[in-house]
Amino acid sequence: MIRSDPVRLYRTVRLIRRFEERALDLVRSGAIVGGIHPYLGQEGIAAGVCAALRDDDLVTGTHRGHGHVLAKGADPARMLAELLGRVTGLNRGRGGSMHAADFGIGVLGANAIVGAAGAILTGAVWARRRRGDDLVGATFFGDGAVNEGMLLEAFNLAALWRVPVLFVCENNGYATTMPVDGAVAGTIPGRAEAFGMQAAVVDGQDPEAVRVAAAAAIARMRAGGGPELIEARTYRFDAHHTFEHVVRLDYRAPEEVAVGRSRDPVEIAGGRLGDADRAAVDAEVEATLDAAVEFALASPEPEPAGALEHLYASGLVARTGDA
Amino acid sequence: MPRLSYRKALTRALADEMTRDESVFLLGEDIRVAASNVTAGLLKKFGPERVIDTPLSEQAFTSFATGAALAGLRPVVEFQIPSLLFLVFEQIVNHAHKFPLMTGGQCEVPVTYLVPGSGSRTGWAGQHSDHPYGLFAHVGVTTVVPATPADAYGLLVSAIRHVDPVVVFAPAGAMDVRADVDFAALAPVPIGKGRVHRAGTDVTVVAVGHLVHDALAVADELAGQASVEVFDPRTLYPFDWDGLVESVSRTGRLVVIDDSNRSCGIAGEIIATVVERVRLLAPPARVTRPDGAVLPFAPALDRAVQPGREQLRTAIQLTLKEG
Structure with a gap:
């Protein structure tokens, strides 16, 4: 989407917001085991970047990755089924919240190791272009990842070999509980500039601002430019992970959280729509998610006997662990 | 019959597969000039697009290969130094190996990791002399350790054609082995299939990699006293358990020689599996590096911690005394 489409942007942020809220309900009810890393507050980044991508472009996400997968176009019902560990899930229940992937729409996976996906996406985009596909990629990561050596190595490879990858840093101020100021020497854009990247x-709270910045970078990349970086300043409205709902960690003052939550990407995008348009999108999203929840809860759980199916693409069957 | 060296067999396998399949390409450090002498001549033959020198960014280029494989290419990544596998263990195990299962079978990761000169090279000391095949077998990455030129050719070809990641350990102690080879008869060697190098009736010696040649020499020396069968597993994961059980069922005795540290080494796994399935005539024995060994520099010390012929002879004789 090169031109602005406020309805579509709002629909995406609203979908992610309500998806996450429904997922939180399902965590509380015990239907989702293991918890999630809620994307609440950061929806505008996935929505804005993916609005600037084509369907055939590739993305990778993070442990806080539901928004990236949904914004790229995954079916919310199959995404939710994945969170519930059901056979109808995107990954047949083998990946869960942190590994949701949908190769058919160019989502090469949420990746739960901080900073790990950048090099994988760089290799994938490079390979696809070498095979003649004129596409680009976007890889999302948090502020914690800018201190991971392998991500900085990926910056170097992408810049050196001019692989069109948009490195999208979602700076929500904290790597789990570590504030950016306590972790990042220099600046995040400075990391990229050191490798000659723009x-x-x-x-990051304004989905349209993100879309405009991403579209400009992607246009330069499609025209033959090398990789670029966008630092999207954002705020995580909820916990690092839902375990914090049980074990309260004291690292953000209530006043700071209130200020952070005051700039809500859903309200910013929604404010650009008329009341009737907004209400129509809201109703559509609720209907989609009602159906998604019903689908996911009604879907069967995988058979334990097939626990290691897909371990090897070759079909090799691993030895069992018993006598 | 012409002589083929182990090293040239690897070169030939790479060239043949690159000729056969355009999606095969090479990635690594100093491979254009062929510092390890395995990629010699390939730059001239296939050009810089398919023989790619990388910066010293092992983690990034290993994951770059993962991405390229996800996108349909078949990378062969050369590591000059076996210990670099410790640095990229995360990228291979946590990403390349886990992607098929985590994504519920959405992808294949056909990467070959080639380690020419694994194990002691004599005089290269603590950080250049590891032989970490056991680690990859432990985590379930396909692991091959060819002993002969024909197997080096055939297993590397099979590794490149395989749909899952494969680590090919070419032991330093085997790199200069030469053998009479009918070039027309060179063929892929199936992954997961061992080979009886020398038939015998009193004891089965399992030898890994270059130690196959030591085992054959010891078997010759003992020819008047005992009939020693030498079994070369060739692939350590998946292991040819049926082939080995067939051998030990005939001989009733088992000795393993393995260039790994003793604790949790592959020798322990081989013995455990055999005793689960075969009633032996005498307690099994293993010859390995000591627990937790770091190879010291001085040649006498380097040799002192490597498994050798003298120890193997003693182990065989001990095993033969009982039962």
Whole structure:
């Protein structure tokens, strides 16, 4: 989407928001085991970047990755079924929240190791272009990842070999509980600039601002430019992980959280729509998610006997662990 | 019959597969000039697009290969130094190996990791002399350790054609082995299939990699006293258990020689599996590096911690005394 489409952007942020809220309900009810890393507050980044991508472009996400997968176009029902560990899930219940992937729409997976996906996506985009596909990629990561050596190595490879990858840093201020100021020497754009990459800082709470910045970078990349970086400044409205709902960790002052939550990407995008348009999108999203929840809860759980299916693409059957 | 060296067999396998399949390409450090002498001549033959020198960014280029494989290419990644596998263990195990299962079978990761000169090279000391095949067998990555030029050719070809990641350990102690080879008869060697190098009736010696040649020499020396069968597993994961059980069922005795540290080494796994399935005539024995060994520099010390012929002879004789 090169041109602005406020309805579509709002629909995406609203879908992610309500998906996450429903997922939180399902965590509380015990239907989702293991918890999730809620994307609440950061929806504008996935929505804005993916609005600037084509369907055939590739993305990778993070442990806080539901938004990336949904914004790229995954079926919310199959995504939710994955969170519930059901056979109808995107990954047949083998991946869960942190590994949701949908190769058919260019989502090469949420990746739960911080900073790990950048090099994988760089290799994938490079390979697809070598095979003649004129596509680009976007890889999302948090502020914690900018201190991971392998991500900085990926910056170097992508820049050196001019692989069109948009490195999208979602700076929500904290790597789990570690504040950016306590962890990052220099700056995040400075990391990219050191490798000769163009870098921009954008208001991550405004989906349209993110879309405009991403579209400009992607246009340069499609025209033959190398990789670029966008630092999207954002705020995580909820916990690092839902375990924090049980074990309260004291690292963000209530006043800070209130200020952070005051700039809500759903309200910012929704404010650009008329009341009737907004209500129509809201109703459509609720209907989609009602159906998604019903589908996911009604879906069967995988058979334990097939626990290691897909371990090897070759079909090799591993030895069992018993006598 | 012409002589083929182990090293040239690897080169030939790479060249043949690159000729056969355009999606095969090479990635690594100093491979254009062929510092390890395995990629010699390939730059001239296939050009810089398919023989790619990388910066010293092992983690990034290993995951770059994962991405390229996800996108349909078949990378062969060369590591000059076996200990670099410790650095990229995360990228191979946590990503390349886990992607098929985690995504519920959405992808294949056909990467070959080639380690020419694994194990002691004499005089290369603590950080260049590891032989970490056991680690990859433990986590379930396909692991091959060819002993002969024909197997080096055939297993590397099979590894490149395989749909899952494969680590090919070419032991330093085997790199200069030469053998009479009918070039027309060179063929893929199936992964997961062992080979009886020398038939015998009193004891089965399982030898890994270059130690196959030591085992054959010891078997010759003992020819007047005992009939020693030498079994070369060739692939350590998946292991040819049926082939080995067939051998030990005939001989009733088992000795393993393995260039790994003793604790949790592959020798322990081989013995455990055999005694689960075969009633032996005498307690089994293993010859390995000591627990937790770090190879010291001085040649006498380097040799002192490597498994050798003298120890193997003693182990065989001990096993033969009983039962």
